[in-house]
Amino acid sequence: MDFSKIELFLLDMDGTIYLDHDLIDGALDFINALIATKKKYIFMTNNSSKSKKAYLDKLNFLKIPCQEENIFTSGMAMGIYLNTNYPDKTVYFLGTKSLEEELKSYHITLVEDNPDIVVVGYDRELTYHKLEKACQFLDDGAIFLATNCDLVCPIANHRYVPDCGSICHMLTTATKKTPTYIGKPSPYMIHILSQKTGIKVENIVVIGDRIYTDIMAGYNAKTMTICVLSGESTQATIDESPIKPDYVVNSIKDLIKFLK
């Protein structure tokens, strides 16, 4: 493995850096090795229900060196995507208060009626009233965008809760409209970060534990990809997948030696 031409490391968090509230062995040493070798790193998450501040607090609590510029959520990507592709369009959104603040920080015009676009996030504050309105607006021809296609979000004790993808499936069943997803495995988040940092995709590596989101996003954006076996994927998952990562390692700890 050769990191000499890699300038930007895009890191998944849950399953790659930590599991729930525990740091994965070697994660801190890996980040310190990135800093020592002057490599840029950004934590990239599909979760649009939390703010970048919430991730910053969690990573700092785990003693991971991190500032706001090191965090990129699918909610932030949505703000940039809307600004770039749909300036001056109005948005009705299904999402948390955190996502609302995120979208407002990108000066997105949020409306309650006649929107040009319906945006769906991982809405942990979802109500039937919001679904009813979203259906009506999609039926009236609004553009359908969503932050992430994950059907479920893992929580403690091997349980899970419905995520953005499941909410979108309900709307698709009702309206026959399908959304454009901005988060992983779409390449948009990587394209945005490549543009923002001025670092070409061939100088970027994506490291994550899920083939169908992390590795697929890197594959779609044509970056180097590394799958870690410290989270969801096993060697069997990788063998069965039509998409293969460039490298497979047990955990992020195994990558430290390549940074020396």
Ligand SMILES: [Mg+2]
């Ligand atoms: Mg993960």
